[in-house]
Amino acid sequence: MADKIKDAKIIFVVGGPGSGKGTQCEKVVAKYGYTHLSSGDLLRAEVASGSERGKTLQAIMQKGELVPLDTVLDMIKDAMIAKADVSKGFLIDGYPREVKQGEEFEKKIGAPSLLLYIDAKPETMVKRLVKRGETSGRADDNEETIKKRLDLYYKATEPVIAFYSGRGIVRKVRLESPLTGCSQEIRREGMFVMKEMS
Numbered sequence: 001m002a003d004k005i006k007d008a009k010i011i012f013v014v015g016g017p018g019s020g021k022g023t024q025c026e027k028v029v030a031k032y033g034y035t036h037l038s039s040g041d042l043l044r045a046e047v048a049s050g051s052e053r054g055k056t057l058q059a060i061m062q063k064g065e066l067v068p069l070d071t072v073l074d075m076i077k078d079a080m081i082a083k084a085d086v087s088k089g090f091l092i093d094g095y096p097r098e099v100k101q102g103e104e105f106e107k108k109i110g111a112p113s114l115l116l117y118i119d120a121k122p123e124t125m126v127k128r129l130v131k132r133g134e135t136s137g138r139a140d141d142n143e144e145t146i147k148k149r150l151d152l153y154y155k156a157t158e159p160v161i162a163f164y165s166g167r168g169i170v171r172k173v174r175l176e177s178p179l180t181g182c183s184q185e186i187r188r189e190g191m192f193v194m195k196e197m198s
């Protein structure tokens with residue numbers, strides 16, 4: 001089974017909470033037909049199923065903490081296998097959250113060819129999430145949890161970017177400034193769909 005995804009093209013999409021990972025992935029999907037897998041969405045689907053495992057996950061996510069590495073990785077792997085036959089490549093959104101998650105992914109699945117780093121100022125992220133919280137129904141879109149998610153992002157996830165920068169596969173996207181919104185490198189790779197929504 002796992003053989004099916006052995007040579008899959010993999011793009012990690014990393015950025016702080018509310019940086020716009022999901023939004024940008026939708027644009028890439030619309031234009032390039034990649035398969036978008038949001039680790040957060042996969043976890044929320046498990047919560048919504050009402051399973052025992054979902055209840056445990058819900059409690060962790062509500063606190064703004066990370067769920068156990070194996071849980072997320074298994075979910076991503078299953079979802080990749082399910083789509084392997086129809087997929088041109090995978091956008092793995094919201095993963096890895098820490099360097100160890102990236103290392104395990106590479107051991108069990110494969111290496112990413114690119115890491116899209118969606119950069120945004122912390123004030124912007126907080127503002128967007130508070131606004132999204134008015135309608136999202138997400139238990140973690142409240143000010144207290146948003147703060148914890150941001151802290152954890154800077155502590156655990158930012159080192160992921162440094163780790164992959166060493167391999168030369170990081171492409172930074174900064175959407176707050178329309179003129180520099182997408183780097184020259186991304187334009188060269190044809191991924192110039194990324195732009196500020198408003």
Ligand SMILES: Nc1nc2c(ncn2[C@@H]2O[C@H](COP(=O)(O)OP(=O)(O)OP(=O)(O)O)[C@@H](O)[C@H]2O)c(=O)[nH]1
Pocket residue numbers: 015016017018019020021022023024040094128129131132175195196197198
């Ligand atoms: N003004 C503006 N808002 C944006 C932009 N991109 C995303 N948003 C909004 O910001 C919020 C967060 O965007 P998402 O795409 O859900 O961000 P995310 O990084 O996937 O966030 P998590 O799911 O929390 O990881 C949403 O309400 C979006 O509508 C943008 O370029 N400009």
Ligand SMILES: Nc1ccn([C@H]2C[C@H](O)[C@@H](COP(=O)(O)OP(=O)(O)O)O2)c(=O)n1
Pocket residue numbers: 015016017018039040041043061064065066067068072093094095096097140149
């Ligand atoms: N690889 C992952 C992805 C998400 N999680 C958990 C912890 C996150 O705060 C929640 C929601 O993830 P999601 O990517 O949707 O949202 P944020 O980037 O945190 O805003 O899920 C995790 O523990 N490990």
Ligand SMILES: [Mg+2]
Pocket residue numbers: 021022038040094
């Ligand atoms: Mg998201």
